[in-house]
Amino acid sequence: MTGFQPDPPVFLLSSAEVRTSVGALGSLLKACVEDGAGIGFILPISQEKAEAFWQKQVAALEDGRAFLMVARDRNTIAGVVMLALAPQDNGGHRAEVAKLMVHPDHRRKGIARQLMTTIDGLALSLDRWLLVLDTVTGDRAEKLYPTCGYQKCGIIPDYAYGSHGALDATTVFFKDLR
Template sequence: MINSTFTPELPVELLTVSEARAGVSELGEVLRACVEDGAGVGFVLPFTQAAAEAFWASRLDGIERGERHLLVVRMEGRIVGTVMLELAQQDNGRHRAEVAKLLMHPTARRKGLARKLLGALDGLALSLSRTLLVLDTVTGDTAEGLYPQCGYIRVGVIPAYATSAHGSLDATTVFYKQL
């Protein structure tokens, strides 16, 4: 069981491909718990641990090639939060990246860890000369309120964008941030 106290001192870690490979099970646990909790992150129920681990395993090649970077935060030694920086590969997009899979295990929410991950992601993006970040999130989700607090600008809403974990069509809200 995760301790419920506020823990701002927890460090954000940038995982190497070998660390990500070793953490696939824990990463899968976070993803599965989020999907089971209704997160609109690309998957529908039923969603198994094996499917969650397969998703993370499919990200490893991109990490190894340097096209994607994975940040995590741990509590009590276990991964409880993630975010990825997906670098645009086009010649005309070398200044931008997509924020993907900001996930916080339901037992680790409301502790400031998502903000901490996003702050670290900003620093990572700048270190890679990426000055424009883009993302989308389920309209009406709690995360939609988080992004403006972290400096993201709302672009607009796309209706009926993706099937939710429970099978209904959800709108998505698009954001950007200039660093």
């Protein structure tokens, strides 16, 4: 990485720090899914399954395919967002923003916006200027992304099963950081 240092309370977590924070990260993921977040999981979700997700991310973090930003409120992980670099030879300019989560107890404090601003800086430090993401259509996050500079590309119907088991559409966004 090129020396990017996020401002507190948002931190870039190393793979070693993720390993030691798996329990807290799992609790965050579980709380968000139980609150209805469309982040790839269906209810019910166990703490073990949530922790296993984060354990699987360690390899990508270790080899630089992905990065994890964490917002802390005191000693609690209040929110996270991932940046996954496009692996294709022709995609060296782009990355996917994924797994933006803010614990339900920490919402409405500007944490999601701060995470999104910080991930922009990280992407630029990695020479990744085109960011893409998707979110459940109608979800509260869908309203956040345009305020962070993202442009809506379109909607894909019946894209994935939501946390409560019904098919949801997804809205796709992009942002050009140049």
